[in-house]
Amino acid sequence: MTTLRDEDIAVSAAVPTQRAARLRPTLRHAIVAVFVAIAFAIPFVASSFVMFQLSEVLIYGLAILGLNLLTGFNGQFSLGHSAFYGLGAYTAAILMHNYEVNYLWTLPAAGVVCFGVGFLFGLPALRLQNLYLALATFALATAMPQILKFHALENWTGGVQGLVVDQPDPPDFLSMIDGDQWLYYVTLVVVLLMFAAAATLVRSRTGRAIMAIRDNPIAAAAMGINTSLYKTLTFGVSALYTGVAGALSALAVAFVAPDSFTIFLSISLLVGLVIGGVGSIPGCLFGGLFVLYVPNIANSLSNGLAGAIYGVILLIVIFVMPAGAAGFVRAVIARLSRWRQNPTEGGYR
Amino acid sequence: MLLEISALDAFYGQNQALYGVAFSIDEGQVRTLLGANGAGKTTTLRAICGMVRVAGDIRFDGKRISGWATEDVVRLGVAHVPEGRGTFLRLSVEENLQLGAMTRKAGREIAADIERIYGHFPRLKERRTQQAGTLSGGEQQMLAVGRALMLRPRLLLLDEPSFGLAPLIVEELFAILRRINEETGVAMLIVEQNAALALELAEHAYLLETGRMVMDAPAAVIGADESIRRSYLGY
Amino acid sequence: MELLLQQVMAGLANGAIYACVALAVVMIYQAIDHLNFAQGEMAMFSTFIAWQLMTWGVPYWVAFAITIVLSFIAGVLIDRVLFRPVQNAPILSQIVAFIALFSILNSSAGQIWDYTIKSFPTPFGTAPLFGSGMIDAHEAGMIGITLILLGFLYAFFRGTRLGLAMRAAAANPVSARLVGIRVGWMTALGWGMAAALGAIAGMLIAPVVFLEPNMMIGVLLYGFAGAVLGGLTSPLGAVVGGFAVGVLENLAGTFIPYVGRELKLTLALIMIVIVLMFRPNGLFGRMVVSRV
Numbered sequence: 001m002t003t004l005r006d007e008d009i010a011v012s013a014a015v016p017t018q019r020a021a022r023l024r025p026t027l028r029h030a031i032v033a034v035f036v037a038i039a040f041a042i043p044f045v046a047s048s049f050v051m052f053q054l055s056e057v058l059i060y061g062l063a064i065l066g067l068n069l070l071t072g073f074n075g076q077f078s079l080g081h082s083a084f085y086g087l088g089a090y091t092a093a094i095l096m097h098n099y100e101v102n103y104l105w106t107l108p109a110a111g112v113v114c115f116g117v118g119f120l121f122g123l124p125a126l127r128l129q130n131l132y133l134a135l136a137t138f139a140l141a142t143a144m145p146q147i148l149k150f151h152a153l154e155n156w157t158g159g160v161q162g163l164v165v166d167q168p169d170p171p172d173f174l175s176m177i178d179g180d181q182w183l184y185y186v187t188l189v190v191v192l193l194m195f196a197a198a199a200t201l202v203r204s205r206t207g208r209a210i211m212a213i214r215d216n217p218i219a220a221a222a223m224g225i226n227t228s229l230y231k232t233l234t235f236g237v238s239a240l241y242t243g244v245a246g247a248l249s250a251l252a253v254a255f256v257a258p259d260s261f262t263i264f265l266s267i268s269l270l271v272g273l274v275i276g277g278v279g280s281i282p283g284c285l286f287g288g289l290f291v292l293y294v295p296n297i298a299n300s301l302s303n304g305l306a307g308a309i310y311g312v313i314l315l316i317v318i319f320v321m322p323a324g325a326a327g328f329v330r331a332v333i334a335r336l337s338r339w340r341q342n343p344t345e346g347g348y349r
Numbered sequence: 350m351l352l353e354i355s356a357l358d359a360f361y362g363q364n365q366a367l368y369g370v371a372f373s374i375d376e377g378q379v380r381t382l383l384g385a386n387g388a389g390k391t392t393t394l395r396a397i398c399g400m401v402r403v404a405g406d407i408r409f410d411g412k413r414i415s416g417w418a419t420e421d422v423v424r425l426g427v428a429h430v431p432e433g434r435g436t437f438l439r440l441s442v443e444e445n446l447q448l449g450a451m452t453r454k455a456g457r458e459i460a461a462d463i464e465r466i467y468g469h470f471p472r473l474k475e476r477r478t479q480q481a482g483t484l485s486g487g488e489q490q491m492l493a494v495g496r497a498l499m500l501r502p503r504l505l506l507l508d509e510p511s512f513g514l515a516p517l518i519v520e521e522l523f524a525i526l527r528r529i530n531e532e533t534g535v536a537m538l539i540v541e542q543n544a545a546l547a548l549e550l551a552e553h554a555y556l557l558e559t560g561r562m563v564m565d566a567p568a569a570v571i572g573a574d575e576s577i578r579r580s581y582l583g584y
Numbered sequence: 585m586e587l588l589l590q591q592v593m594a595g596l597a598n599g600a601i602y603a604c605v606a607l608a609v610v611m612i613y614q615a616i617d618h619l620n621f622a623q624g625e626m627a628m629f630s631t632f633i634a635w636q637l638m639t640w641g642v643p644y645w646v647a648f649a650i651t652i653v654l655s656f657i658a659g660v661l662i663d664r665v666l667f668r669p670v671q672n673a674p675i676l677s678q679i680v681a682f683i684a685l686f687s688i689l690n691s692s693a694g695q696i697w698d699y700t701i702k703s704f705p706t707p708f709g710t711a712p713l714f715g716s717g718m719i720d721a722h723e724a725g726m727i728g729i730t731l732i733l734l735g736f737l738y739a740f741f742r743g744t745r746l747g748l749a750m751r752a753a754a755a756n757p758v759s760a761r762l763v764g765i766r767v768g769w770m771t772a773l774g775w776g777m778a779a780a781l782g783a784i785a786g787m788l789i790a791p792v793v794f795l796e797p798n799m800m801i802g803v804l805l806y807g808f809a810g811a812v813l814g815g816l817t818s819p820l821g822a823v824v825g826g827f828a829v830g831v832l833e834n835l836a837g838t839f840i841p842y843v844g845r846e847l848k849l850t851l852a853l854i855m856i857v858i859v860l861m862f863r864p865n866g867l868f869g870r871m872v873v874s875r876v
Contacts, residue, residue, distance in 0.1 A: 128860060
């Protein structure tokens, strides 16, 4: 086996798996329930634009979750997820635009297509580690917009101009809500279901196998885990998640174009992943929130120096929360529980 | 007194690992630190080298070194062969040895020392240009010891030198250690699980149990006391 | 055949650019054991500084020298201020820190010097070399300087104690401390050298691709690819890799149908990935055997 340095850095060393500090399950479930309830209630008080933005946050969170499954839980570094996002978006758009498929069916279709492509990409990826995998996924990400613009495929993809998609209408029995609200609910339900599925997967035997591969591939193989199979399957599932997010975004934005799916999107997803907390499922939503809003904030502070301000904010956040928001919350919980156990201790000992 | 430790506490983050450890080693003495897993033996060596947070007093040659950075402690003449050997796997055997002498002035002396190390460990000479990661466990251990000796240390700290080695190799290694101590007068503090072997080499032994020193006696005394041997050393 | 030779030469000329960048990439990798994605932006910023000095009337080679020194210092500062606080954080967090640096440098350069293209002088002139029209003086100069830098780096890392200390500090900082190496200084030195190298690369590249804040983005990727192709442990590999990428990209663009400007990059990357499949450590990378 070849390694890149004396200690096995891999992405596994990059992912802190602090499972020590967690809230009691009932408390956690209560918090989740409250958030879900709020999420369902929001459309009744918020404007159409806010609905759209919240949909975007959910969609990005889902895309980041896809990346998280691959990088955070399985240790395979990917800079190529913008390609899966774009693939999912275009699958949905093409099905609706060229073949008049109902929008709800485009979601699983996008999922299946992306799973297939992700799985196939995962096969050669088995041979590549870390930086080399980064390069390969980088190639994938740069290829996607170019493929989408490719003139031989223009009849399907719409070439440089992209495709316009009809925004779905709510079903007749729910005529009191408008298109934006309906879309929000569709997005919310899909995202919640997929998050729940991911949480279940991670806690299952399969999930443990996937994480074992990340932490120590040799030991995992020695335990009888078919690492190749799990790694390629994880690639597929990861692509599926990000692809479905892409499909949802096609519905939300009602438009797809090649230059929306560049390497910069991949980088945003990566930043969102880290800020939210690698290896944390709820963190993905925070990450999505960050990469959607902070660039706008930076832009409003100064048009010319938006990038610099964004960079500075990013640095400050990383310095303060090196393990992401999830890591920060875990540290706070750990400190609180220690303080609760020993209320008189002022510091060490 | 070369090394003097008193009231030493050591911490890994919030967890305390050593409680009030105290002992001293003089020039040329060979001492061993014994105890079960988790007793704090490795922690003690790390504390001397500034690799863990400490409270208390560590003095080398009368100078207070507690709280010093590792590289500064090393420059005083303390060589540490750590747990896992810490070999530079990607570099060659010869480069590993050269690194041991990094803080010394460049010159013929270093080349002469390298030859002397090869004299102690002929197998290393055969593999001098090979990548260190390709060496066997025993050879890597010898390389680690060789690298430590390149510093011309006054105190040599060894963390479980016998770990993972075949018994014959271990005997060979310990014989070489004895010879080195006799020839160069370097003091040694050896952490060992293999108590029998350590007690043969060392003249004095310390016994740690869950971070506290429970015994501080000549090796012969500990070796002769059957109840101590049975309850603490397992033989 | 004529066309092939011409394209190879053109590819080598481009490749000199990528080789320069690849050297800087490998340099930083040898020093800090990761890739710095902001390498290109640092080089770009340095080149702007040089341009600014020359605009103020400083002669070329003086500006060149001053820029190298300033870049070295800047590299050390970036190490202290940006890298040091996150060096114990997970690798992905460090990557995000580099992304932040990228963003800051790119945006600042755009704000200070705006996005209009500027021309940057070359000390070699642009006369065709040997009158052949295949390669001009500046391109030859680039190749020459790249090879000289390569020689210098090779001698430094393999032949000097300091170079050995730097390699050790990057490979295994804990063990390096145990032999008395001041790892912090080594890392800072590595950053400084990488920044200086990047500045040289930028000043050589700018006459060809023209100076503007986004000038390094495309180049960096090719440089990165070249470094990976050559194997990240080897400066020689980086240079060979860089030249190879230049030639590959050019030949692909010329001889493979349907490959216009857009697909050239993708194709080059795909070819590199294919090479990596068969030689996972790059063409010159040393395989590290680890015993379990």
